[in-house]
Amino acid sequence: MNFKEKLERGDFVITAEMAPPKGIDFNHIKECARALKGRVDAVNVTDFQSAVVRASSLGGAKILLDEGLEPIMQITGRDRNRIAIQGELLSAAALGIQNVLALTGDHPSIGDHPEARGVFDMDSVNILQAATKLMNGYDMNGHELSGAPQFFLGASVTPLYDPLELQIIKIKKKIQAGAKFFQTQAVFDIKIIKDFMKRVENLNIKVLVGVIPLKSAGMAKYMNNNVPGICVPDEIIDRMQKAQDKTKEGLTIAAEFIQQIREEKICDGVHVMAIGAEENVATLLDMCGF
Amino acid sequence: MIISQNKPFEEILGFLKNSEKIVLTGCGECASACNSGGEAELIAIKAKLEDAGKQVLAFIVPETSCNYLLVRRDLKKIKESIDEADAIVSFACGDGVQTVAKQVKIPVYPGNNTLFIGEVERVGIFSEACRACGDCVLGLTGGICPVTRCAKSLLNGPCGGAKEGKCEVNPENDCAWILIYEKLKELDQVYKLTEIREPKDFSKIAYPRTLNLRNSGGGAIK
Numbered sequence: 380m381n382f383k384e385k386l387e388r389g390d391f392v393i394t395a396e397m398a399p400p401k402g403i404d405f406n407h408i409k410e411c412a413r414a415l416k417g418r419v420d421a422v423n424v425t426d427f428q429s430a431v432v433r434a435s436s437l438g439g440a441k442i443l444l445d446e447g448l449e450p451i452m453q454i455t456g457r458d459r460n461r462i463a464i465q466g467e468l469l470s471a472a473a474l475g476i477q478n479v480l481a482l483t484g485d486h487p488s489i490g491d492h493p494e495a496r497g498v499f500d501m502d503s504v505n506i507l508q509a510a511t512k513l514m515n516g517y518d519m520n521g522h523e524l525s526g527a528p529q530f531f532l533g534a535s536v537t538p539l540y541d542p543l544e545l546q547i548i549k550i551k552k553k554i555q556a557g558a559k560f561f562q563t564q565a566v567f568d569i570k571i572i573k574d575f576m577k578r579v580e581n582l583n584i585k586v587l588v589g590v591i592p593l594k595s596a597g598m599a600k601y602m603n604n605n606v607p608g609i610c611v612p613d614e615i616i617d618r619m620q621k622a623q624d625k626t627k628e629g630l631t632i633a634a635e636f637i638q639q640i641r642e643e644k645i646c647d648g649v650h651v652m653a654i655g656a657e658e659n660v661a662t663l664l665d666m667c668g669f
Numbered sequence: 670m671i672i673s674q675n676k677p678f679e680e681i682l683g684f685l686k687n688s689e690k691i692v693l694t695g696c697g698e699c700a701s702a703c704n705s706g707g708e709a710e711l712i713a714i715k716a717k718l719e720d721a722g723k724q725v726l727a728f729i730v731p732e733t734s735c736n737y738l739l740v741r742r743d744l745k746k747i748k749e750s751i752d753e754a755d756a757i758v759s760f761a762c763g764d765g766v767q768t769v770a771k772q773v774k775i776p777v778y779p780g781n782n783t784l785f786i787g788e789v790e791r792v793g794i795f796s797e798a799c800r801a802c803g804d805c806v807l808g809l810t811g812g813i814c815p816v817t818r819c820a821k822s823l824l825n826g827p828c829g830g831a832k833e834g835k836c837e838v839n840p841e842n843d844c845a846w847i848l849i850y851e852k853l854k855e856l857d858q859v860y861k862l863t864e865i866r867e868p869k870d871f872s873k874i875a876y877p878r879t880l881n882l883r884n885s886g887g888g889a890i891k
Binding site (some may be wrong): 483486504505540546 | 831834865
């Protein structure tokens, strides 16, 4: 049973996230993939995450597929116009990639090639629209395809956003454009995700709440100051500060959060973003009892 | 207004490496208003060029440097200097430089960088508000342009990147979409945000663009 079927059936699903390497050495990703094989339902492959040059998400997704994992190929509008996005989606489908997460993309100014021109020909909503049209056998301009792809489309959402109504309006557009599942920005405060789920309960969407295992108190403070939509509460920063083994405490905090999400049926699953420490994801799953 | 700014002086000197006798032109409209090509600026630049060993034969501030006929009329006033000069430096917007360059047989160099179409917020303070996208969306966005004021020119609402109402690309800028939302709330038009906007039709702004009122029968609604 694949990611889509599990989510549709109402199983609690777990996804992880991996970034393709900056270079052609995929050994680390492959090792992490082997450690997670059979333990997560799907793995997001980021698309030039943070506007940094790396191997592409299509390449990364294909390598995960070959390792026996189910990839969720992320695709942004930052680096490709509508012609390239449609082409990338068709290539992905032909290679056996079914799950696609459409994102607008970070601005090039935050990445390692800040001089690059940001494309933004299409935003996340438009990418979902394009993918939906491809699934119906036509390109965006109505030209017939020789063989239509089948995708399970997803999108992202930031539950901690002011004004939240703006995010809700955009979620509705994404649903209308074809999004079936949502993965959220990392959440650390259970109240934030509970409030958010209340706001979207009548939309009938599948939500995987984002989880980032902390590595240090400094990391938490850095994210609070610099990453939009992330707020690590003071008591969690305190726990990190007092802990002897920071990595273990970060994983414990994440495990407690995930267990509460599952036990109280707050969301349909979790999306674990280990940001460079993918080797810890298996440990986290052990701690959760998965 | 077209906002422009003087290039670094060294860059201008670089253009003039093999030129001794120079003519300067400015612009009586936008470049004068943003202190990059008015009479006072040309006088100051003339002095700097002379300090650098150049001979400035004449300078003139055409009434409007982007108007072909007005530029032709004004250049005639300094024809003799132009005939003798090795080069012209034009302190106008990029359009103004080209309008001058079309009409003379010597090199015309840009003295300015053309920055943006802007609003004069106060004297000396300019901000970009329109990117001439050819298909105005202001009617849907409470009179605030997302094509210009959102760093990604998004049409379907904000990305997740705003922090306390500010843009993650430049925290000095407000998130355009939060401004739009607040404005539409005031106008009781938030419903305008709920409809999906298709990607922009860039074929409408394939450049270089021209407009011929004589052929098209005028720019006004009939």
